[in-house]
Amino acid sequence: MKLYETTVIFDPGLEEARVNEEVERVTQPIAQAGGEVIEVQRWGKRKLAYMIRKRRDGTYVHVKHKSPPELIAEMDRRFRLNESVLRHLTVLAVKESRKTLAAAEAAARAAEEGAERPIAAAAAPAGAE
Amino acid sequence: MAREGEARSFRRKFCKLCFDKVERIDYKDDRRLTRFITDRGKIVPRRISGTCARHQAQITEAVKRARILALLPFTSEQYR
Numbered sequence: 001m002k003l004y005e006t007t008v009i010f011d012p013g014l015e016e017a018r019v020n021e022e023v024e025r026v027t028q029p030i031a032q033a034g035g036e037v038i039e040v041q042r043w044g045k046r047k048l049a050y051m052i053r054k055r056r057d058g059t060y061v062h063v064k065h066k067s068p069p070e071l072i073a074e075m076d077r078r079f080r081l082n083e084s085v086l087r088h089l090t091v092l093a094v095k096e097s098r099k100t101l102a103a104a105e106a107a108a109r110a111a112e113e114g115a116e117r118p119i120a121a122a123a124a125p126a127g128a129e
Numbered sequence: 130m131a132r133e134g135e136a137r138s139f140r141r142k143f144c145k146l147c148f149d150k151v152e153r154i155d156y157k158d159d160r161r162l163t164r165f166i167t168d169r170g171k172i173v174p175r176r177i178s179g180t181c182a183r184h185q186a187q188i189t190e191a192v193k194r195a196r197i198l199a200l201l202p203f204t205s206e207q208y209r
Contacts, residue, residue, distance in 0.1 A: 007157075007198055048199035058199065062157070089197050094153060 001035065001066050002092060008079065009058035009087040012045055022084060023061055029075070035067035052086045064093060142179025146188075154187040156194035159201055166192060170202040 008026065010019055019042075027037045043060035052058065067075075072090055079088040146154065154161065165173050165180070165188045172192050175185045195201040 009198065049196070049202040050199055050204075052199060060198075087198060089194065091156075091194065 002069055003038075003064070003066055003095065004072065004090050005093045006063045006065065006075070006088065006090040008061050008063075008085055009048075009052070010061065011084045011086060012055060012057040012059055014059060014084055018084070019059055019061070022082075023063075025078075026061075026063060026075070027065075029071065030065050030067050033068055033071045035065055035071065037063065037065045039064040048086075055086060058086050144179060144181035144184055146184040147181055151184070154184065154191050156191040156198070157200070158191075159195055162188070162192055162195055162201060166201060168205060170204045 006026065008022075010022060014022070023040060023042075027040065030037050041062040041064075043062060045057050046060050048056055048058050075090065076088070079085045156162075165178060167173055172189060175182070178185075180188065192201060196203050
């Protein structure tokens with residue numbers, strides 16, 4: 001199981017319901033193959049930097065997921081057959097480096113401490129967090 | 130920056146990404162990446178931008194991915 005990021009650009013002409021349906025078609029096989037959908041980001045309609053199939057806009061959907069590597073090839077095949085997909089890209093997601101993780105953890109801890117001791121937090125000048 | 134022919138003021142270039150302590154440059158961050166492409170859409174070489182090797186490699190990969198997703202242009206249309 002590996003961590004991936006898949007971005008799909010759908011035809012801007014698709015209605016909301018159809019887009020949801022397409023997203024379902026991406027996420028369902030992942031769950032079925034024993035993977036895990038971590039996050040689905042909808043960037044909405046965006047202007048394309050260049051025309052793709054005579055379209056100037058595209059509906060972007062970004063999915064973070066854990067999947068078996070074999071599924072990626074199958075996903076790629078399906079995207080290529082799907083007429084409403086203008087473009088797709090799957091890359092290996094980078095794990096957060098230890099430094100950033102440590103920083104995030106420290107920030108979370110500081111926030112928690114602040115919540116536990118409201119008096120101390122109030123006494124400390126703003127911006128100390 | 131100093132131009133050819135003028136009295137040059139030497140100023141050492143530095144990697145702006147190192148300066149900002151950027152850990153990893155993301156292909157989805159097209160706003161940041163536009164600073165590293167020319168108005169024709171080319172990737173700015175290290176000798177111009179002063180980026181360090183590590184960050185330049187990351188920029189290159191990120192720009193190429195962003196181009197696939199049409200977040201950045203392969204080339205500017207008006208020049209074609």
